[in-house]
Structures are given as structure tokens and as C-alpha cells.
Amino acid sequence: xxxxxxxxxxxxxxxxxxxxxxxxxxxxxxxxxxxxxxxxxxxxxxxxxxxxxxxxxxxxxxxxxxxxxxxxxxxxxxxxxxxxxxxxxxxxxxxxxxxxxxxxxxxxxxxxxxxxxxxxxxxxxxxxxxxxxxxxxxxxxxxxxxxxxxxxxxxxxxxxxxxxxxxxxxxxxxxxxxxxxxxxxxxxxxxxxxxxxxxxxxxxxxxxxxxxxxxxxxxxxx
Numbered sequence: 001x002x003x004x005x006x007x008x009x010x011x012x013x014x015x016x017x018x019x020x021x022x023x024x025x026x027x028x029x030x031x032x033x034x035x036x037x038x039x040x041x042x043x044x045x046x047x048x049x050x051x052x053x054x055x056x057x058x059x060x061x062x063x064x065x066x067x068x069x070x071x072x073x074x075x076x077x078x079x080x081x082x083x084x085x086x087x088x089x090x091x092x093x094x095x096x097x098x099x100x101x102x103x104x105x106x107x108x109x110x111x112x113x114x115x116x117x118x119x120x121x122x123x124x125x126x127x128x129x130x131x132x133x134x135x136x137x138x139x140x141x142x143x144x145x146x147x148x149x150x151x152x153x154x155x156x157x158x159x160x161x162x163x164x165x166x167x168x169x170x171x172x173x174x175x176x177x178x179x180x181x182x183x184x185x186x187x188x189x190x191x192x193x194x195x196x197x198x199x200x201x202x203x204x205x206x207x208x209x210x211x212x213x214x215x216x217x218x219x220x221x222x
Contacts, residue, residue, distance in 0.1 A: 004112050006066035011113055017058050020050020022082045023117055024059070027097060027109035030070075034173040039198040042072040045097070045109075046079040047117055055079075087122055089132070099124065100133045100161070104171045131220070133161055138216045141209040151208035156195060158215045159188045165219055188215070 004026075011018050028043040029035040035042075044063055048055055060077055067075060080098075084091045088098045097105040098121065106118055137158050144150035160171055163179040173196060180189040191211075194201045 003066040003070070004110070007062060007112050010062040010066065011059070014058065016050075017055060020048055020055045021046065021059070021114050022049045023047040023114040024063075024112045025109050025117070026112050027105050029173070031110055032104070032108040032170075032172055036173075036196065036198075037071040038073070039196065040072060041074040041076050042067060042070055043097075044075070044077045044112070045095075046077060047082050047085060047114070048079055049082050052079055052081070082120070085117060086120055089124065096133075096157075100129045100164075101171055107170070130161070130165060134216050134219050137161065137212060138220065141212050145205060145209065148205055148208070151205055151212070152200065152203075155191060155208050155211050158212045159192055162188065162215050162219070187211070 007024065011021065011024075023046070025045045025047070026043065027045060029040045030042055034040075046056070046059060056077075056079055063077055064075055078095060080088070080093045080095070084093045085098060088094060102121065102124075106121075137154060140154040140157075141151065144154060159180070160176060162183075162185070163176045164171070166179050166183050168175045168179040176192060177189070177196075180192060191201060
């Protein structure tokens with residue numbers, strides 16, 4: 001990861017910035033090894049001990065500049081205070097990678113700057129997390145009924161959840177595809193393959209609503 005030294009050097013040049021960062025982590029597909037240039041996001045997570053309003057406007061351009069050579073759809077840089085991540089569900093920090101996808105996060109992350117957070121994160125009951133995530137997804141069609149982009153994203157999240165509930169070993173692209181093939185959900189597989197190819201399937205909002213509702217309701221009813 002050529003960008004790690006660049007980020008460390010730039011942060012260390014600003015003593016006030018460095019003192020307010022507990023950890024800067026890169027995770028997800030770039031670490032897992034299934035990052036697709038031009039299709040995947042590049043995911044970072046900042047854990048802060050200082051004032052976010054002071055730190056993030058200075059940290060974000062550093063990460064952007066140091067990763068400018070990587071072709072990505074989005075540079076995602078969410079943040080949280082260190083005091084919040086010991087119980088993210090109950091403290092309102094409901095990032096997927098700290099909750100339902102925590103196992104994948106722990107296995108596929110690199111600390112770019114500062115200290116790790118593995119010993120800080122709590123462990124939740126997976127069945128409770130599945131139900132929590134399913135209920136949130138079931139509400140997404142109403143929230144995003146006039147937003148086709150967010151409906152497509154919610155459909156993708158429903159596919160991930162469905163694969164995990166049916167035994168996927170991880171949220172890696174290969175594991176998701178293999179699980180969809182094993183359970184024979186050709187419609188979900190078509191949507192997932194289109195994502196991997198960088199294509200947006202032209203479907204109506206009603207289609208996405210029905211797809212999300214049918215897949216998630218099936219789990220909740222079970």
C-alpha cells in the first residue's frame with residue numbers, strides 16, 4: 001500500500017492533527033483483495049480523540065491526495081469518537097462494518113496511522129444483528145422510494161444479508177457470488193453480477209422496492 005507512508009508523513013507534519021487521531025484504518029475490498037478499480041469504493045475509518053470539526057477538514061484532503069492514484073468510485077472516510085465504539089449499536093454509531101460486517105472488518109483491515117481498535121469493539125450476537133439489519137433494510141423502500149440510487153444500494157445490501165444468512169463465509173465478492181449460485185437465486189445473482197461489471201441495471205423504483213421487500217421479509221418471517 002504505497003499510500004500509507006504518504007498519509008503517515010503528512011499527518012506527522014501537523015502535531016495538533018496527529019494528537020487528535022487515535023486510529024486511521026483502511027479496510028474492506030482494498031485489503032481483502034477483491035477491489036475492482038473504477039467499480040469499488042476505497043474505505044477508510046477514522047477514530048478520533050480530538051474535535052472532529054477541527055480534524056476531519058484537515059485529514060480528508062491528506063487521504064484524498066495520498067490515494068489520488070487509485071481509481072475508485074468513492075473515497076469513503078467515516079469517523080467516530082473513540083468513546084463511542086465500545087458499543088456502537090447503543091451509542092448510535094451504526095456503521096455496518098462495526099456491526100453486521102464486523103467479522104470481515106476485523107479480518108480485512110490495516111491500521112494506517114495510530115493504534116488498532118480490535119480490543120475496543122464489542123461482540124454482538126449474530127442472530128440479533130441479522131434481525132436488526134433486516135428490520136432496517138425493510139424500512140428502506142419507504143425512505144428511498146423516490147431515490148433510485150439508494151434503492152439500488154439497499155437491494156445490494158439485501159443481497160449481502162441474504163448471502164450471509166445462507167452461509168456465506170464473508171462479504172467478499174467471491175463468497176457472495178458462490179452463495180447466490182448455491183441457493184439458486186438467479187435474480188439476485190444478475191443484480192450482483194451487474195454491480196461487479198460496473199453496470200446499473202435499468203429497473204423501476206417499484207421493482208427495487210419489491211425485490212428488497214421480498215428478500216428481507218422472507219428472513220423476518222422465518
